[in-house]
Amino acid sequence: MRDFLPADKARRERVLAVIRERYRAHGFDEIETPVMEEYDRLHAGVGGDNEKLAFNVLRRGLDADAVRAAADDQAQLSDLGLRYDLTVPLARFYASHRGELPAVFRSVQIAPVWRAERPQKGRYRQFVQCDIDIIGDASARAETELIAATLDALDALGLEGATVRINDRRALDAMLDLFGFPVDERPGVLITIDKLDKVGAEGVVAELRGREATASAVDALEAFLTRPQTLEFLPFGEGQIRKALPEGVADEIVAHLVGIGEAVGAARGADPVGGELPLQFDPFLVRGMGYYTGTIFEIAHPSVSYSLGGGGRYDGMIGRFLGQDVPAVGFSIGFERIVDLVALAEASAAEAVVLVHDRDVPAAELLALKAALIAEGSRVRLERRTKNLKGLLERATTDGYTAFATVSAGAQRDDLELKPLS
Template sequence: MITVGRRAWKNGAVASVNPPRGMRDFLPADKARRERVLSVIRERYRAHGFDEIETPVMEDYDRLHAGIGGDNEKLAYNVLKRGLDADAIAAAAADPAALADLGLRYDLTVPLARFYASHRTELPGVFRAIQAAPVWRAERPQKGRYRQFVQCDIDVIGDATTRAEAELITATLDAVDALGLEGATVRINDRRVLDAMLDVFGFVADERPGVLITIDKLDKIGPTGVVAELRDRGATSSAVDAFEAFLTRPRTMEYHPYGERQIRAALPEGAPDAVIADLVAIGSAVAAARGAGEPPLVFDPFLVRGMGYYTGTIFELAHPSVDYSLGGGGRYDGMIGRFLGSDVPAVGFSIGFERLVDLLEDPETDAAASVVIVHDADVPLADLLALKAQLVADGGRVRLERRPKNLKALLERSAADGFTSFATAAAGATRETLQVKPLA
């Protein structure tokens, strides 16, 4: 029982007014800002031929823990089965699968794979999907890492050619440009290139997952740190020697734009020609779409991407203003086949919405379109609502506020809520007689 007056729960503790750790409330101005960013992203994605879908926030436990979500499966929030009594919970305590039958989605890719498998006959042969929605992970909360956050994904399902990657990259860069973050680039690699490199160096199959985890730290700990960690892991000594020799090989400072020469110069001998050709084709297509001689792509032979379900091309979105990625994705041709029994080609790109929205400045807005009408208590309500209706019909955003003792505080709060102008209304006021002034 909650005692409202004392703000206490039945155990006598004071009820917390804070959101759960790792989750946030958004004030009106923050929410409006986030929605503006989402609307730009959605509009640009739709312009490139993608269609938005929606899936439930929960999926079956077995699906979320089917081995296709990588380390994210360990971070899933599971939902306790209904109707379990204390004895049943105690008996199943060592088996999470016996306690839970549902879970909150930890990404949007697994639900998309299930969605496509469910609705394949109703969808086009090549399906281009938009998803913009919250996901949940039991992360350790810290700066920039939340337990609830929004993902913005686009995916192409049913196209095994490089056209899919080129469309995803072009649409993503277009969305970022439209948000005012010009100068973004995409780091690109291919898991088949990584596999070929590990073959050349001599790493055996069962040690490769750990080796890739270490290689993925190259930007953070450098070549010396990576080599030392590989030796500490007990990786094949001769393979580590070969890898170290490759990292420290003499190289010329000659610049090569993105293309075959740049890619081959960054790889050891024996890299697969067909994969290199695919990477070159993606660059050519993106360059043509962007109307530039050189595509905004950077080949990175040590880009790993941690998700084990990637089968081909992988990429990350970068911007010179920050030293971390703003999104990423790749090809995951094997995932949907887990539901259908036959492989379906698929590739996706996810924008890191939370990181992106923090970088953006608030856009300029039309001062005439967002107005607070301040009125005295004796102004007839009918007059106020008639005036408001006129302004709303013209496409404006209007709020009525009774004049307080502290008008300055009201105007400051209105500006914080996203309003850009105000006016004082007397009885009989019309939009023609209203004198609108900027809040700033």
Template sequence: MAAPVNPPRGMRDFLPADKARREHALGIIRGVYRAHGFDEIETPVVEDYARLHAGLGGDNEKLSFSILKRGIRPEALAAAAKAGDAEALADLGLRFDLTVPLTRFYASHRAELPPVFRSIQIAPVWRAERPQKGRYRQFVQADIDIIGEAGPLAEMELITATSQALAALGLQGCVIRVNDRRILFGLLERCGFAADTHDRALITVDKLDKIGAAGVVDELREIDAAASERLGEVLAAVEPALAGEGIPLTRSAIAAALPGAAEQPGAAAGIENLAALGEALAGALPEGVELRFDPTLVRGMGYYTGTIFEVAHPGSGSSVGGGGRYDGMVGRFLGQDVPAVGFSIGFERVVDLIALPEASGPEAVALIADADAELADLLALKRELVARGHRVRIEKRQKNMKALLARVAAEGFAAIANVRAGVRDADALELRPLAGGAAPGRLP
């Protein structure tokens, strides 16, 4: 007996019902984003190795799949491998996110794009993850980004569009957690951490939900024991609020959660930014989506420069979306800074939380053909029904009709029509619903 042939580890096949649910969700997301004025683009699945390893992707760079150079000689391959020189082996790699390709795209096409460019990218990306629930080596990201707008309007548009997309998908109970990297750096400075240790310290703070305030303090003692104790006091003070209903995104609530934070110039600018967001978005989000301030939110990508956000849902153990402002990233390609901010829906996690709705519009019909039905007649009937807007499949009658009907119903067909020898007119077909108990009728 042959062994089962499975897809590569960490990658998946999708059966028709799964694919239908995914396409349904993608259609909703695209429709909402386009309604909010975003335009879809497409970029190659590969980028230059040097670009993917330019320090823009944080830890994701370590998870990128590289592509060997063409025509590399065995002796050169062996020497590069022995020396650990990855760049001598590879000149291309599979993209690990959609942000790095977007910044390259913008730098390439800036002259052809509007001053403020609103983009949609929905496409697969690849990471050499250790496969586990919710983490795959190939997965789809659904991103919107605004490049060229420096003010909070960009964040407001992204949060509004994303929240409406989540609501349109039927997700209830979503919480968009918001912070500003400037507040984080100001907090670390106020606690006494040296500037050159901030990035390292934030990596540890990002583990708060896993190891708790005490665990964060223990790890940070290696950097600065006194500063870590002061930070621990702040984290312990905000933990109860974060574990409860959360902290409202208002100036007074932020000040109460982080007393004295506004004394740091950078943090003060971040607080004003978040207060403006909270004020503008108050009452503007759809039902089932809430906005909360989270002073412990870090986001792992080092390229974030200001506002950062993440979406939590009670049905998922991990975030179902996130993003932030990355004003310095485009400048790496252009030689001048361009403001940019993006929001990504974690599509693989979201699609597992939604149900495929019942089909609407023209019905999907399975034509059940008798053995003596003429092939030309069957094709003519199918052609006519497709022209009327139906989805049509021809199935041969079989002994076990119960199994056949169950299968086509599971595959999304709402009705059947028996085709006997000599039937050539679609109007003569009698429609039999597969569910719901509706009376037989004629096809429209």
């Protein structure tokens, strides 16, 4: 959990403003949910490993004896917890407010979440997520809107070279079925396959054999992984998708993925037949959240080895709170991971001025000068002159100020000579 100095905070807000503006342009409306949710909701079995990283809140009113008595039962100790993502709160929000929302609801949530992580670069215990979700649309149009809006936001941030990797959990399940993995082995097999980009095909196969997964199924997977062909499947199209999957995966799944590619291509003005898109079909993209039911996606960038965001379809989650299934799909930008890659210019709409004044200048005069500059559209800071004027101006430059003027007693607005800070 970190502090941010003014310059860092200003930079983060500029990036967030771009993301918000682009998402709003695509028809998404921003909501806000509480930082805490009920313990049972956060630990309902849909959050994968993130549930283990949740910060739980001790029940009020427990004395020492009650705490000791419930030491082995976290559900008795805690009734609330800090949210570890924004999807679980959104599902609860929609279930609570469905009657006040449109039939197809497009939401934006940009807010901090908390996980008891082991801190490292790009991974913190408190971090901001930027989520867009569409609830109430079961068609591929929803995935298309999310991907198009996310790519638009990345373009607006100047994050060139980003690619959206796409897969479908139904295709993964079909592959494991065709290879011969029993249903009870598949969750563990997927965890191992998710390491493919880190340990390679040999590492995946070795780990599965070490876990004593079904030998014939591991043999089939190994044969598939070591086929003499590339895993680069651009442009995104039917031929490439079929080439990447084993024979026998349902045509419906392939058509769903192809339709997404064609629609995103149309949204970006690309040739839908052969025009290169920043999309890549990855047949071994897994994503670990337990609530995904269909299409899944991640943002990849050549400058880093980790993903910059991701999401997918989670049609079964809202039904847990509402009592009836509602289709839903979401895409999250990992703000902490992209903010350091983005180089946005300082806001230039208004000049930022430091008024360096002598000790004897009356407060009324200073405030009148400040008000006059603000009325002209400037941002203004008052600073009393120090012996180290150079250091004062360097700090002002670091804080985003662009000009300064010195002020003596009796000075009027026309007397101020604004000099650039460099």
